[in-house]
């Protein structure tokens with residue numbers, strides 16, 4: 001950050017009084033520009049035992065497969081964000097959403113939250129951010145072509161839980177140094 005989004009003057013970095021972290025501070029209008037983690041909300045859409053995945057049409061990870069997910073907007077709940085992203089990326093609607101995974105990704109200041117859900121119908125299609133959208137049996141999941149660790153982790157939990165017949169909520173924190181495509 002170089003300039004104050006409030007008054008347009010140059011900002012500096014310093015620790016404000018009573019704070020313990022370096023912040024962007026505008027000494028002209030005295031605004032402190034706090035920066036906090038972003039929430040990414042997504043779903044695990046299921047239809048007749050198969051899971052819906054989207055192949056990304058945008059960077060990062062263009063061409064890789066992901067669960068429908070994206071950044072939460074102001075004014076909506078996490079569940080609404082997951083539902084909206086599923087409509088936008090897969091033109092699909094969800095029933096019976098259940099909170100499923102919460103994964104911290106501190107090195108990029110994000111929290112990823114996924115809901116298990118049923119597709120309301122077989123009616124889905126690639127949204128503008130997807131190249132294609134497809135239902136996958138467990139045996140056909142493209143593990144080596146998944147876009148994000150949090151998607152992989154969520155799918156691993158999902159198939160393990162399905163064998164046991166119980167789906168507890170899982171939380172995890174992804175390590176900083178994990179390579180982008182573990183195989």
Ligand code: ZN
Pocket residue numbers: 004005006007008009026027028029030031
């Ligand atoms: Zn300012």
